[in-house]
Structures are given as C-alpha cells and as structure tokens.
Amino acid sequence: MATVTVQRPKLAWHEKLFLSTLVKGLKITLGHALRTFRQISGGKPKVTMEYPEQKWDENLPEHYRGAPALVTDEHGRERCVSCQLCEFICPPKAIKITPGEIPSDDPWAKVEKRPKEFEIDMIRCIYCGMCEEVCPEQAIYLRKDYAITGESRAEMVHDKKRLYEIGGVRVGLVNKWNELK
C-alpha cells in the first residue's frame, strides 16, 4: 500500500487567527438563513415539506415497504391458504394466523384451506417484507400505507377484514387455482 501523506492546508495569518475564516463562515450561515427566511415568510419553503398538509405519497417508489396486507385475486378469492410460512418467518412475530378449512361445497374447495383469522400486530411489525418474500401464494404484500396510528394497542392489530381492506385486489399474478387456465 502506498502511503499518501495528506498535506495540511497552509493557512495565512488571518486564517490562523480565525479572522477571515470567521467572516467566511458567518457569510455562509447568514446567507442560508436569509434565503430560507424569505422562503418561509413567503409561505413556501423550498426544501421542507410541511407533513400533514403536504405529502410525498405520489412519489413513493414502487418498492416502498409500507403496511403488510392480504390481497384477493381477480375472482375475489382469498389468495392466502394459511400455510403459516409468513407467521414462522416473521422476525418480530407480528403475524398470528388461525387456519381454517374450506367447506367441500365451496367453489374453491380444491384449495382446502383459508385463514379463519389473520392478525398482524402493527406495533410489532418492522416492515421488513419477509412475509411477502416467503409467501408461495403471493397473498401478502407490503402496501404503501405508512401512517398506521391508533389510540390503543387493540386498535393497532390489523385483523383479516382490515388487511383485505388495505390490500384490495391484485390481478395478473400466478393463477394456479384458476380452472379456466
């Protein structure tokens, strides 16, 4: 390894006494202060967005990892077959699934199982996306909702109904249960 000796900058006497450097520093900070102050007092800060009123939502990237949610397919079928892989992989153990059987007279009886209850504790969830990654049925997705708030712990647990509400319908994915194909 070649050693590179970094030369300390040679300072003039006025720089050593902090005179010119002080003025230079003050000029920079005061310049920023005046510019930003003019923007703020004009009501339009250029850099900062004022969060609850202004949001950046439409610019969220495709891969944004927000709240995890369950999705249905184009026939309104729950994609989840309650295999519980997501429950097992979930690092903070936020997911709790109660598996249930699909009765034989159901049009989707061939799928055999669907979750009776599916709960994600949003206080525990760390938005890592492992559930999405591990799901063999492409049933759970991280959506773009990020402002998950509630007034009690119970309110922060998303149940199955809420999860489908957030998730909605996802079409055009793997359709292995579709007999028409």
Added chain:
Amino acid sequence: MASLLASFDTVLLITSVVKIIFLTFLVIMPMVAYSVYAERRFSAVIQDRVGPNRVGIPLTLFGLKKDIQILGIGGLVQPLADGLKFFLKEDFTPRTVNAFYFWLAPCLTIVPALMTCAVLPFGSELDLSILGLAQPVKAVIADLNVGPLFVFAIASLGVYGIVIAGWSSNSKYPFLGGVRSSAQMISYELSLGLSIVPVLMIFGELNLSKMSVFQDAHGWLLLPLWGDGLSLERWVLLVPVVVSFCVFVVAMFAETNRLPFDMAECETELVAGYHTEYSSMKFALFFMGEYAAMIIGSGMAVTMFLGGWSIPFAPLLGLDYKPGDTPLWLGLLHIAMFFAKIVFFILFFILIRWSLPRFRFDQLMKLGWLFMFEVALANVVLTAVILIAFNR
C-alpha cells in the same frame, strides 16, 4: 416604630420593587423563553429547515379570521408549550447523587445570572409625574458606583452551579463537564476583566449609568460620530476599544458556555455535560440560567461599548437625555432601544453558535492563556499610552 417607618423612603422602596419585578419577571424571563424560540427558529433557517411553526395563538378558535403570525412565521407560543412541558415532565433524581448539592446547583446557576441585572441601566429615566412622583425614576434597579465589578463578582459565581452539578451528579460525564467548565471559567475570567479595563480608563468611571449618559452625549465608544466623539483622541482610542470589544465578546462567549466554547456540555463528547443527570424543571433552570447569562452579558457589552440605552445620533436628532427633563415617551423609547440592542446581540450569539465548530479543549486553554490574556494586557498599556499622549 413610627420613626423607623418614617426613615424609609417609601417611594424608593416601591419603585425598586416594581423595577425588580418588571425587569426580572416581565423582561428577562420572557426574553429567555423567546431567545430559546429564536435559537430554534434561527438555527432552523440556517440549516434550510422551517423550525417550530405550529404552536400559535388560536384566534381562529375564537372566531377570528387568522391566527397571529409575525412576518408570516408561526409558532409564537412555542415557549409557553416548552415551559408547560418542563413542568409536566418527571423530575427524576438518580439514587446515587448527593441530593442537597444536586438540588442546589440549578439555583446557583440561575440566581447569579438574574442578580447581575440589578446594575444594568436599562433606560435613562422615567418621568412619572402623572403618577404623582416629583422626582423622575431612574431606570436601573441599583445605581452602583462599581457596576462592572459587581457584575463580574456575581456572574463568576455561576460557575459554582456548574461545578457542583457536575460533582454532585456522581457520574463521569457531568464530572468531566464540571471540571472543564471551572478550568475554562478561570482562564477566561482574566481576559474578561482585563478587556474592560481600557474602557474604564477612557470613561474614568465605574458607574454603568454614567457611562451610558456619557455615550449618549459624546458618541458610543464604538461609534464616536457626535459630540466629543469627533475629536482625534476618540478616533485614536477606537483601536484599543475595538480590540477590547473583541476580547470582551469572545470571553463572554466562554463565560456563558456558548459555542464555540461550550466545553461544559459538549454533546458530542460528554452526552450533555454537567446537566446529563438533570430532568424537568431542574434542567430548565440550567437552560434559563445560560440564556439569562447571555442576556446580561449582552447588556454589559451594549452598555459599555454600544451606548446602552442611547439612541444613535441622539443630540443631532434632539433625542438626547437631559437629566431631570426627559419626557416619558423618550424614557420609554430609551428602554426599547436598550432591549432592541440586546436582541440584536442575542441573534449574533445564535448565529455564531450555528456557524463555528467547537474548539478542542487544549486549543481553548491555549487561546485563553497565550493569546487573549496577552492581547488584553497589551491593550491596557496601549490605552494608557494614548491617554497620556493626549494629556488626559
């Protein structure tokens, strides 16, 4: 008993109490609160942020059209919210502290800071003949003849608050903060005291009120543009005055523990320095003490170098102070002028804080002992030579 009561000057007593209450609780305290707000807003705009702009006077709740905003910025009630927050927080005292000194330290920080404002002339005089007072009331709580000495004597007690806080917390970071602070205070107290010696030599006076009166008539020390200030002597004296002003301001930064000299709290190295273990109102007292010291320091600098309450070019504008013959409005204008200058100074303090990086401790000591002290000392000699040369 009756003779004892008669010997009291009731007017003096009442006016003094009113002045104390006015200055400490109606001016300095709100000013402390609002300098914290100013610090937050100013630092925000320096860093291209917005800063606290939400807490407002909710006039819209009372049916008015708009919330109060000055210059289009909100958040003017933020200090009240901050204060309320401090009262509601848990006042936690760690088990291992020395409780007596732990409680004493915050008081020792804020009391000296507030006490020093007694000698600051915050205005010329108020003609209160409408209230039936024959004599105009001087706008200074105690018109001492040893003003600067009193300020330095009391203000240097403030370091005890910090040292005791550091020691009684029984924790290494506060301890280091306290040790650093005491070393720093001792080094800078010297140059602080020496830096004003030239000023005292020029005035020939240690009474802060009389200094202000002199500057009102003969030009500020740093702006000798009217009265006797136009003489050659004053312009030659401007050299030592500027030097001593610079030394005074730098030493004041060190005395009030502000950046670039805030070795006592030094967040990056010492968590929060001497007040690491403090919470709630006890922490707030340290905070208020720091800002109160800033205000008093600015008041000293303004009084000695920038004419105190005097209005620039006062004799030319006819706004100068005539003893015993100042109308009430002019008295009030003088008070407003004084605090306007202090506000300017505090903004300067804040600007410096957010512009300069912190000194290393050894650099700080070196600057104090090997540069500032010598400069201040040489400055005294220089002033003496100039004064002798002009036959004073």
